[in-house]
Amino acid sequence: MRLLVVEDDLLLGEGLCMGLRKQGYAVDKAMDGYQAIEMIEITEYDLIILDLALPNMSGWEILEKIRTYDLEIRILILSAKSFVEDKIKGLDMGANDYLTKPFDFFELEARIRNLLRQKISLEESVIVYGSISLDSTKRIVKVGEVPVKLTRKEFGILEYLIKNPEKVFSAEKLMEHVWDGDVDLFSNTFKYHMYSLRKKVADLDSVAAEMIQTVRGVGYCLSAKSMERGQ
Template sequence: MRLLVVEDDILLGEGLCMGLRKKGYAVDKAVDGIDALNLIESTEYDLIILDLALPNLSGWEILKTIRSYDLEIRILILSAKSLVEDKIKGLDMGANDYLTKPFDFFELDARVRNLLRQKISLEESIISYQSICLDSTKRIVTVNNQPIKLTRKEFGILEYLIRYPEEVFSAEKLMEHVWDGDVDLFSNTFKYHMYSLRKKIAAVDAKASELIHTIRGVGYCLMEKIEEGNQE
């Protein structure tokens, strides 16, 4: 899951990002409203943590803009504005939750998990393709009913592929969903995680690992069969 933290307090923002990354999320950060909107328009996020008092463009304006074209993305307002009127306004404008500062990180983490569970439940929490089964809530993967242990990145890659079977995605698209903005798109990081993912699946079922295809010059997909000559 990829999150965006919009917070102009540098120390607080860095602390939030560090804590959320330790929880397994890919996290980007924006320190003002214009940067936040630019990131939101160019990147697919699962959840946004949004401060209201921001330079250049307020959180209210960001919230209004997002909800004018996207009703699905989860938005958690994190603000020092503690008046009931502000909370009502934020929720009425389309925020999914509202947490006031000062706050406890563990409460924030619980609220983030709750919002992401709601998003997942609208899709499906347990999804499968052939002999591969993934539980996105419990973060468990089984192959032929045998559990396999994946890293966070491996799980993220598989989750994206299994949600959209038989669709081809570039390495850049998969990395955008699983990694945060600091990743080097030209490194071998992705290839290493893809190799490791296939190897772990193959240890249980060699045929299951062959469901993950590399389409030469295009990207990757989860598919039963593919035309000869297209796969590396």
């Protein structure tokens, strides 16, 4: 899951990003309204943590702009504005939750989990493709009836592929969804995780592992169909 933290307080923003990354999320950070809008327009986020008092463009304006074209993305307002009127306004404008500062990080993380569960519940929680099943809520993957222990990155890659079967994605697109903006696109990190994912699946079912395909010169997909394969 990829999150965007929109917070102009440098220490708070860095602390939030560090804490959320430790929980396994891919996290990007924007420090003003213009930067936030630019990042939202070019990157697919699962949830946005939004401060209201921002330079250049307020959180209110960002919220209003997002909701003109995207009603699905989860938005959690995190603000020092504690008046009931502000909370009502934020929720009425389309925020999914509102938490006031100061706050407890573990409460924030619980609210994030709840919002992401709500998003998943609109889709299928358990997705099955061939002999592979993936439970997005419990974060469990099985090959046949046998659970497979995946790293967070491996799970994220498989989750994106299984939710979009038969579609080919470049390594950059998959990394954009699973890693945060600091990832080195030219490193071998992605290839290592893809190799490890295939090996763990192949140890239980070689046919299932063959469905995680490399399409030469294009990217990767999850498909039971035969495609031009790379290495």
